[in-house]
Amino acid sequence: MSTEDTLLYLDGVSVSFDGFRALNRLSLVIEPGEMRAIIGPNGAGKTTMMDVITGKTRPDTGTILFEGRTDLTSLREPAIANLGIGRKFQRPTVFEMHTVWDNLELSLKAPRRPLKTLTYSATREDRARIEEILDITRLSPRRDRPAGSLSHGEKQWLEIGMLLAQDPKLLLVDEPVAGMTDAETEQTAHLLKDIAGKHSVIVVEHDMVFVRELGVKVTVLHEGSVLAEGSLDTVSANKQVIDVYLGR
C-alpha cells in the first residue's frame, strides 16, 4: 500500500523527555475508515503517541503524515484539529460551566475564527445535528444542565458527543471506559462501533473485555514502539506480549 492511501502514517517517530524515550522509532499506519485498538502497559507511550499526533508534543525525529500528504509535525494543535483530527482525553474534559448543549455547540463543525464566532447564531441544521448527537449519546434530558453536574460516565459520553459534533476524519479516544460500570462500558463499545463506520478511530484502552467487545485490529505498544499487531486472539497468543503485558 502506498503512503497516499493512508489516513495516518507514522514512521520512525521518537520522543524523549529528559533522557526517557517515550516513543522509540514508532511506526504505525491507519487506513481510512479503520478502527484500531492500542493496548500496552503503563509507560508504553500510548498517551505520548496521541500527543505527537495532535500537536501537543513535537517529535524529536520521524514523520507523521495525515492523508498521506500533510506533515503534522510542524502544525499547532488548532490547525491539526481543523484538518479533521479529534481527541478525547483520558480524564473526561468537558466545559463544566457550560450546559451540555453549549458544549456540543462549541464543538460543532463551524468556522473557528473569532469574528465568525462573534456573529454566529445556530442554524436549523446546527440545531438538528446537536439534537441528533444528544439522542445518540442519550444526553437529551440533560441538555440544559451544566456539564459539571453530569456523572462521570455521562461526561465521557458528552466528550464522545463533542467529538461527533466536530465530525473529524480521525478520532483519538484515550481510555473511554475508565471508571465506567459494565453496562456503561458495553454501551460505549456500541457507540464507538457506530462511529467507526463513518470515521477512523484509534482507541487506547486497558480494559481487555472492552477491546474484545470492539473486535478490531489491535496494536500492542511496549517501551515506545510496536511489539505486535493483529487480532486480539493473535496478539494474546504472542509470547512477548504475554511476557510484557498480559501475563501480569
Added chain:
Amino acid sequence: MLTRFFLMGLDKKAGVLLTVLAVLAVAVPVMALGTAPDSPWHLSTHTVALLGKYLCFALLALSLDLVWGFVGILSLGHAAFFTLGGYAMGMYLMRQIGSRGMYGNADLPDFMVFLNWTELPWYWHGFDQFWFAAIMVMLVPGLLAFAFGWFAFRSRVTGVYLSIITQALTFALMLAFFRNDMGFGGNNGLTDFKEILGFDIQAASTRVGLFVATVAALAVGYILASAVVASKLGKVLIAVRDAESRVRFLGYETDRYKLFAWTLSACMAGVAGALYVPQVGIINPSEFSPASSIEAVIWVAVGGRGTLAGPVLGAVLVNFGKSYFTAALPELWLFALGGLFVLVTLFLPKGILGLAAQLRDRLPARATVSAKPADQKGV
C-alpha cells in the same frame, strides 16, 4: 442584525443597571443645574465630578472583568491602559490651553517651555484636534495591549506569570512617564486644563456634560461587553478560562480569542481614563502605579467576578467607601481595603452579586426545581 447582536446579551441584571444609569443621566443634571445652591436637592460641581469619577472607575472595572472574569486573565496592570487613555485626553486638553499658560507660549505647553524645548515633539502633533485625540484614546492602549498580548499569548504565558508581567508593564510605564525627557510633563503630569471642545472645563454645565458622557460610555461599554459575553465567542472565552488546551483540540486558536478580549478590554479602559482626566483635572504617572491596578482588581472581586454588573457596583461602592474613609479616618483606609479584600476572598468568592444570587436561589428554590422537569418534557 447589529441591533440583535447588541440586544442579545441583555438580561434582567442589565435592565436594572441600564435603568439606574438612565435615571442618573437625568437626575444629576437636574439636581446640579436646575436647583438653587441652597436647596437640599442641590448637587455641587464637586459631587458631580466625584460621581463621574466613580463611573469612570466602574468602566475600568467592567473592562477588567471582561478579561479576568470571562477569560481568566488576572491583569495586575489594567490601570496602564486607563492611564494611557487619560494621557491621550490630557494631551488634547494641554493643547487647548494655547497661550493662556503661565509662559503665554501658544505653541508649547508650559512644561516644555520650562525645559527649554523649542518645538513640539512629533508625537504631540495632531492632539490639538479632538477627533484625533479621541481615536488615540482607544488606539494607543489598544495597540499596546495587542502587541503585549500577541507575544504573551503566543508564548503561552498564563496564570500568575502573566499577572506579574502585566504588573511589570505598568511599573515600567510609570518609571518612563516620570522622566521629564519623555515629553509628558514628568512627575507633575498634565494639568491646568482650561477648555474642552470650547467649553470652560470648570463650569458646572461642562461638568454635568462630562458626567452624562461618562454615563453614556458606561452604558455602551456594558451593552458591548454583555453582547460579546453572550455570543458564541463569549462561550469560547469561558471555555478558554476553564480548559484552554481542550479548546485548542477543538480547533480554536485560543491566543486569537484571548487577544480579542484583551485588546477590546484595553480600549474600554482607555475610554474610562479619557473621561476621568477632564473630571479630576490632572493626569500624572502615579496613576500607573501597581497599586491602582490592584485596587481595580479588588473592585471586581468585591462586586463579583464574571458578572459584568457586579464590578460596576463594586467600583462605585469601594470608591464611595474610599472617599468616606479618607475624609473621616484617613489612616485606616488601607487597612479597610485590605480587610475587605480578605473578607471577600474568604466569604464571598463570587462577590456581592454572587451573594445576592445565593440568597435568591435559597428562597424560591422549590418553584424553580419543579419548573425544570416540565420544561424537558416539552422537548
